[in-house]
Amino acid sequence: MDIVLQQLVNGLTLGSVYGLIAIGYTMVYGIIGMINFAHGDVYMVSAYLTAISIALLTFFGVQSFPFIIFGALVFTIVITGAYGWVIERVAYRPLRNSSRLSVLISAIGMSLILQNYVQLSQGPNQQGVPTLLSGAFRFYVGDGFVQITYMKVMILLIAFTGMAVLTYIIQKTKLGRMCRATQQDRKMASILGIDTDKVISSVFVIGSAMAALAGVLVTLDYGAFDFYIGFIMGIKAFTAAVLGGIGSLPGAMLGGIILGLSESLFAGLVSSDYKDVFSFSLLVLILIIRPSGLLGKPAVEKV
C-alpha cells in the first residue's frame, strides 16, 4: 500500500516534468505540423544553464535558496527561450516551404549540433549541482510511510503553476488567440493581420521556456546531468505528447502525468530496470492503437 502511494507521489512529480517538456513538442507540432527533434536537447541545454546560473549566483554571494531558485529560473528560462528562437530561425524558417523530409533532417541536424556543441564546450563527463534543499515530509500509512521531499513539493508547485499560467495565456490573451488562430488556419490568420512568422517564433520560445522550467527543477532535484540527457527525456516527453494527443495542449499535460504515474508504478511494482522499456513500448502501442492520442483529433496527415 505505502509503496503504491509512494510511487504515485513520485510519478506525479515525474509526470509534471514530462508534461512541461511535452508542451514544446505539442505546440510546435500544432503550429507547423512537425516534430521538433531538437527539443530534448533544448532541455539538456537548460540543465547546463541551471548549473551555470547557480555557479554565477553563488559567485556573487547569493546564499538564500529562494533567491537562487528564482535567479536560476529567470536566467535559464530567458536564455533557453533564446535558444528556441534561434533554432526556429536557423533550422525551420528557411525551410518553411520545403518538403517535410528536409525539415526533419534539418531538425535532427540541429539536435546533433546542440549535443556536440555542449560536449565540446562543457566536456563529455557527467556534471552536477550541489543539493540546495534537503528534507522531506513523511506521512505514516499503516506500518510504512510515504515520503515526499521538499524539493519534490516545490517541483509540483512550480510545474503546475507554469502549466496554469501557460493555459491562461493560450486561452485568454491576445497572444494565445493568435497562436490558436495560426494553428487552426495559418493562411486566414495572416489575412487577419497576424504576422504568423512571429507567432511561430513565439511558440518555439514558449516551448523552450517550458522545457527550461523542467530543466531547472530536475537539475536541482536530481543533481547530475550530461550532454546526452536530452535524448531519453525527449523520447519520454514525446511519448507523453503522443499519449495525450499531439497538437493538444491539455493533452500534453495529461499525457505527461499519466506517463509519469504509470512509469513509476511499473518501476515500483514490476521492475525499475525496465521502466524505460515500458515507456517506449507504451509509445509504440499508442502509435499502433490510437495515434490520435487521448485528446487529439484524428490525424489527417501522418508524419
Add this chain to the structure above:
Amino acid sequence: MTTLMEFKEVDVHYGPIQALKKVSLTVDEGEIVTMIGANGAGKSTLLMSIFGQPRISSGEIIYRGEDISQKSAHYVASHGLAQSPEGRRIFPSMSVEENLLMGTIPIGMQHADEDMKRMFELFPRLEERRNQRASTMSGGEQQMLAIARALMSRPKLLLLDEPSLGLAPIIVKQIFEILKDVASTGMTIFLVEQNANHALKLADRGYVMVNGEIRLTGTGAELLLNPEVREAYLGGH
C-alpha cells in the same frame, strides 16, 4: 471620387496555369463593386492576390496610392483591407466572440466591445451564439460570422468572396439585406459572386470575369439587362 484600389494589368500564374490575364479594375471610395464569374473563373485568386497569396506575376495592385502587390498579408490587413474569404474560414474551435476578436488584430482591442455590440445589432443570430463554438453553427451563421469578423477591423475596403456559397435562398436573401445595411453606412465593398442576380442588384458597378479575363463591365443595372449576362449567369430569363 477617389480611387481606393486599382488592379493594373495583373497576371497570376499557378505553375504553368495562368489564372488571371491582364486584369484591370478600379474600386472608388464609397462604391459597391462586384465581380461575377462562373466557378473557376479566377475570382478567389483575384481576392487572395491582394494579400499576396498567390503573388501576382506581373502588373500592379495600387491601394491608396501604394503598390501593395509585394507586401506581406499582415501588412495589407493592417492597412484597412479585410476579407471574408471563400468557404468562410472561421476558426472552428474558437467561440463566436473569440472569432470576432480575431478581427481586431489590425486596430487593437480599444473598440472591441463597442464594435462587437454593433455586430450583434447587425447579426442578431451571432449574439445568441456568442459563447458557442463556431464549428457548431449553421453555414449561414458561419458566413455572418466571417463577414462580422472582417468588419471588426473597421476596414476601409471590405472584400467578400461568394457570401452566398452553399446557402439556402432565404439565407442568401438575409445576408444580402445585411450587406445593403453595411453599404448604407458608407462602407466600400468589393464583392465577388456567382450569384449574379443578388450581386448586381446590390452593386453600383460590376465586372464579368471569364477564364481569368474581364469580359464585360458596366453599372449593376446595365449588366442585369445585358443579354450575354442574362444568358450565362441569370438562367436566361
